[in-house]
Amino acid sequence: MNMLATRKRTATKKKVVLLVEDEPDIAEVLRMTLEKEGFRMDWCASGEQALERVRQGGVDIVLLDILLPGVDGHEVCRRIRKDVATADIPVIMLTSLTDETDLVVGLDMGADDYISKPFSNKELLARIRAALRRTGRSTVAPRRVIRAGALEIDADRYGVRVAGKSVHLTLAEFRLLYYLARHPGRAFGRAELLPHVVGEGVYVLDRNIDVHIRNIRMKLGEAANYIVTVRGIGYRFEVEAD
Numbered sequence: 001m002n003m004l005a006t007r008k009r010t011a012t013k014k015k016v017v018l019l020v021e022d023e024p025d026i027a028e029v030l031r032m033t034l035e036k037e038g039f040r041m042d043w044c045a046s047g048e049q050a051l052e053r054v055r056q057g058g059v060d061i062v063l064l065d066i067l068l069p070g071v072d073g074h075e076v077c078r079r080i081r082k083d084v085a086t087a088d089i090p091v092i093m094l095t096s097l098t099d100e101t102d103l104v105v106g107l108d109m110g111a112d113d114y115i116s117k118p119f120s121n122k123e124l125l126a127r128i129r130a131a132l133r134r135t136g137r138s139t140v141a142p143r144r145v146i147r148a149g150a151l152e153i154d155a156d157r158y159g160v161r162v163a164g165k166s167v168h169l170t171l172a173e174f175r176l177l178y179y180l181a182r183h184p185g186r187a188f189g190r191a192e193l194l195p196h197v198v199g200e201g202v203y204v205l206d207r208n209i210d211v212h213i214r215n216i217r218m219k220l221g222e223a224a225n226y227i228v229t230v231r232g233i234g235y236r237f238e239v240e241a242d
Contacts (some may be wrong), residue, residue: 014040015060015132020050020076021094022068030063033121039128047071051079054086061131063124066095066106074109081110081170088158090131090171094119107211112172134171146181149239151223153178162223172197173216176209180227180237189234209234 017039021027027043034041042059044050047068053059062080066073073093080086093106093114106114112131115124144155152161158174160167169177179196180188190209197212213235217224228238 014038016058017041017061017063017128018050018053018059019043019063020045020047020068020073021063021065022046030124033125037125045069047073047076050076054080054089055083057085059086059089061128062089062091063128064091064093064111066093074105077106077109077111081168087168088171090134092127092131104207104211107208108215110170112170131171134175146178148181148184148237149223149226151181151220151226151239153181160220162221167219167221169216169219173212173219176212177216177227177237180235184237184239187230187233187236193234 015038017034019027019030019041021030021043022045024045027045031041031043042053044053047070050062050064051071054062064073064076068076073095077091077093080089080091090112091110093111094117095106095114096117112134113127115127146153146155150163152159153174154160155178158171160169160174160177176193176197179193193209197209213227217227220226226237226239228236230236
């Protein structure tokens, strides 16, 4: 009986990928790809359906097309981030748009990553796995807390507080802030920081780092100046002594 129960629990542990895409042909191809790799895929063809599905719970990651009928992908992402119950679900934007402004808007809305159409299955799977790794707690030492000035970063709980008040960061923003804070005083180039945000072997623009830094600073308030721009290089974490 116990062995049977264990098998049943194991069978239900597949990560659930919610695909929000209005093209049925694309959805079917992605379903076959994801299920072959051990994922379970749920599909929604509109933003309204996606928001309802996310509220039901059990979604591990969202693949979100930008150009959707009705509520578009940017608005769906914004609402996911605004809802406390869904705010920590990683979101990867799928886009055929080539205008960098549209991509930046997605990151500003709280997306963790984006991938441009057409994309290879290998690249998509790499990005999904990288995003899911960032949600895992087992890779971080239990209750490892960094305290610097007014800022507190709890690596085990993925929590950030400024002057005692909780601050919500996306997973990508948290990873970036945590990595900088672990190496105070050291300047990092954007290319050096990217692997610690999106994972190894995943290509994204260096500009992603600038967008994440800008969003982090906006959210940190009085601790925003702890992230220092190093002209010609990138960024460093530094807290001035009182």
